[in-house]
Amino acid sequence: MSFTNEEILRYSRHLIMPEVALAGQMKLKAASVLCIGAGGLGSPLALYLAAAGVGTLGIVDFDVVDSTNLQRQIIHSTADVGRSKVESAAEKLRAINPLIQLRLFDTTLSSENAMEIFRDFDIIADGTDNFATRYLVNDACVLSGKPNVYASVFRFEGQATVFAADRGPCYRCLYPEPPPPGMVPSCAEGGVLGVLPGLLGVIQATEVIKLILGSGDSLIGRLLLVDALGMRFREVKLRKDPECPVCGANPTVRELIDYEQFCGVRGAESESTASVPEIRPEELKRRLDNGEDILVLDVREPHEYEICHLRGHLIPLGDLPRRVHELDSSREIVAYCKIGVRSAKAVEFLRSMGFRRVRNLTGGIDAWAERIDPTMPRY
């Protein structure tokens, strides 16, 4: 393998650093890195790895670009809305560096295809957005002996580390089990500062490049906790769990499992809302129009109420236990939130308090905006 004059000029700022130099740039060119997700983390991650000259870059994503992505997923532009994310990303990556090879996987990463997709890559970078895929990526990395360069974000906070089970802990050593569905909100539900995945994705790209170069101190065995609001970076040591079911001394997970079942989800958030009585937006609209006595309970936060509402009684979910006396248990109550997860918890709580005529609005105010009132802003 050698470099053309064009490559030498392009990578000159690397080549003049002794820590990289020609040998290091050669390692980058020979390397293959798989980015799981072309979203908030995957955008800066893939852009910087392409710019750095990582020879083969894989992108896995099943999704299409949505306008709500554009606040943080900077690899996509307004004109890409509706387009496949891997196609949109590939166009930008080729524009930045046409000298690298791209391998695109316009598919959902699953237990059936993960080992096959991972096989041709040296390093996996996890930029996905759900627990089921994170456990899948972890287990596939441990089973295939590949490092997992990890980051995750929520609101103003991020976590980053490198899981390399032969030299340190894996994701299951850190979090043996995922939270129950709905307990930890997703970014779609709780929000995320747009620049935050940029920060964490760049940290991932840095760790990937260091692993390839074999330079510096990697984040293996260390968890970086990022608080963007306080602009604090804390570092804590991680311990390998000798009892870890996948990387411990006596592993019980020897092949990929059903991760949706493991995480208790079937179709994102459906499981967490399915166990409580529900009412569809169409039925609620009809009954409200008929003047029926229904108390509409909004369990979102006041700043969400400002964006749009159904003129319901606002009690944020966290306040419900101490403000439950404001509600009349003899009335019929329909609780709603943004997409139905928090309100399902509210319904569960109210039923445990003896409320019998309480139901959850299926799909929340987002479904109402989509199906009943298209003039209502969605967020």
Place this chain on the structure above:
Amino acid sequence: MIRVVLPAHLRTLARVSGEVALDVEGTVTQGSVLNALEARCPMLRGTIRDHVTGARRPFVRFFACEQDLSLDSPDAPLPDAVAAGVEPFLVVGAIAGG
């Protein structure tokens, strides 16, 4: 005064911003700090420790002074820097956003 840092979703649930400052009687341990935290913020019961067993939930970890204290006994004294309020007791939870 003991300083406790909570994950974002638990701060929302507990209606607190920033660190939680707690007075803890007697020896400062994980158990005594979490008891004081749950007494201050009852809505956190069951989110950090199991309602029934009182054990740390598997998607939450405890750190202080850069060390992982998650597997330590709940009755083991926390580092002096935590007891003195110099360093916070960190409750870190799994997040999956990307």
